[in-house]
Amino acid sequence: MSDTIVSATQLRQNPQDGSPHVVLLGAGASRASFPQGDANGRILPIMCDFVEVLDLAGSLRDAGIDPKENFEVVYSRLVSDRLAGDLLQKLERRINSYFSALTLPTTATHYDRLLLSLRSKDAIVTFNWDPFLFDAYRRNFEVTQGKLPGIYFLHGNVRIGCCPDHDEWGDRHAACTTCRNPYWDVPLLYPIEKKDYSTNHYIASAWREAKDSLGSALTLTIFGYGAPDSDADAVKLLRDGWFGRSNREAEHVEIIDTADRQMLYGRWESFTPTLHLHFESEFRNSRLWRWPRRSCESLFYPSIMGQPCEDFPLPNTSSLIELQQYCSEIARHEQP
Ligand SMILES: [Zn+2]
Numbered sequence: 001m002s003d004t005i006v007s008a009t010q011l012r013q014n015p016q017d018g019s020p021h022v023v024l025l026g027a028g029a030s031r032a033s034f035p036q037g038d039a040n041g042r043i044l045p046i047m048c049d050f051v052e053v054l055d056l057a058g059s060l061r062d063a064g065i066d067p068k069e070n071f072e073v074v075y076s077r078l079v080s081d082r083l084a085g086d087l088l089q090k091l092e093r094r095i096n097s098y099f100s101a102l103t104l105p106t107t108a109t110h111y112d113r114l115l116l117s118l119r120s121k122d123a124i125v126t127f128n129w130d131p132f133l134f135d136a137y138r139r140n141f142e143v144t145q146g147k148l149p150g151i152y153f154l155h156g157n158v159r160i161g162c163c164p165d166h167d168e169w170g171d172r173h174a175a176c177t178t179c180r181n182p183y184w185d186v187p188l189l190y191p192i193e194k195k196d197y198s199t200n201h202y203i204a205s206a207w208r209e210a211k212d213s214l215g216s217a218l219t220l221t222i223f224g225y226g227a228p229d230s231d232a233d234a235v236k237l238l239r240d241g242w243f244g245r246s247n248r249e250a251e252h253v254e255i256i257d258t259a260d261r262q263m264l265y266g267r268w269e270s271f272t273p274t275l276h277l278h279f280e281s282e283f284r285n286s287r288l289w290r291w292p293r294r295s296c297e298s299l300f301y302p303s304i305m306g307q308p309c310e311d312f313p314l315p316n317t318s319s320l321i322e323l324q325q326y327c328s329e330i331a332r333h334e335q336p
Helices: 008-013 027-033 047-053 057-062 071-079 082-100 110-116 132-144 201-216 229-242 261-271 295-305 320-331
Strands: 021-025 123-126 150-153 160-162 169-171 219-223 253-256 277-280
Touching: 021 201, 027 110, 047 057, 047 071, 057 082, 071 082, 071 229, 110 132, 110 320, 123 201, 132 150, 132 320, 150 201, 160 201, 201 229, 219 295, 229 261, 253 261, 261 277
Parallel strands: 021 123, 021 219, 123 150, 219 253, 253 277
Antiparallel strands: 160 169
8 A cells, every 4th residue: 555646647547447337417517518508598408307398388278187186107008008199190209309409608518528528438328318418419429529428329319310220320310320220210219108218229239338338337427327217127127237247336426416315326226236425416526526537546456455545536618628628638558
């Protein structure tokens, strides 16, 4: 053991290969990242104000449904009602068009910061339908020479399509590079009790790869994900992945969330047998923000070598270019 501090320069210049940092991203992260809405002031819904924000109340009322009822419950009931086909289609069209139209501001956002703080060995898994992660990925790809984390949309996304025959996916309007056929839309999986994760080619492979990353992860960050009851099966699958190769007795789980801590303990204690949960209410205090692209090193040196690490936080700037320059300079020391 040694008390020598590992300097920021040492950390930046000597990235370790190794286990991934996995981030589970929820709708709360989008709301926290865009408190004033998207580039055009459109508000990001969370489940409790979903009907209001997407203006679905009229359609529900016309069908004799109380718009104040929990939307997940309503949706679940409509799916099992064969006579509700027209209303379902109408709701789905509205949901698709609302989320598709959302636009990233031109300034640096938390989605840029999140992607630029992670490396190609890392992964972000999300149930979010909004396009921000996909759009931020595209605008940061070149500046890092593609050294960005894997991104997995476990409930589909409004921006993506996939080839039904080949292991390819991307922009919904693009084509498969193998067979040249246009991509098929990846369906949005709605809040119903029994979700089907195996029929769609993309969804099946996203789950497989997400569970694989979770199994080998050194650390997990859960950012703004409320784990609603309708996602109970999904959360169980994620937990199975997390415990797939380890009993997690030396786990490191960080929760970025503004909810009450006791409640958060209750929500996530099954991921941490020794209850070492670390809470932050703001992304700017997180491990990723303090040690961009070296978050796993910032855990390794103190816990294995007894050496604290000097931090080198992301610049406090709204300039996307400044943020990209800061992170691409760190990425320069990493293998392609
Ligand atoms: Zn194809």
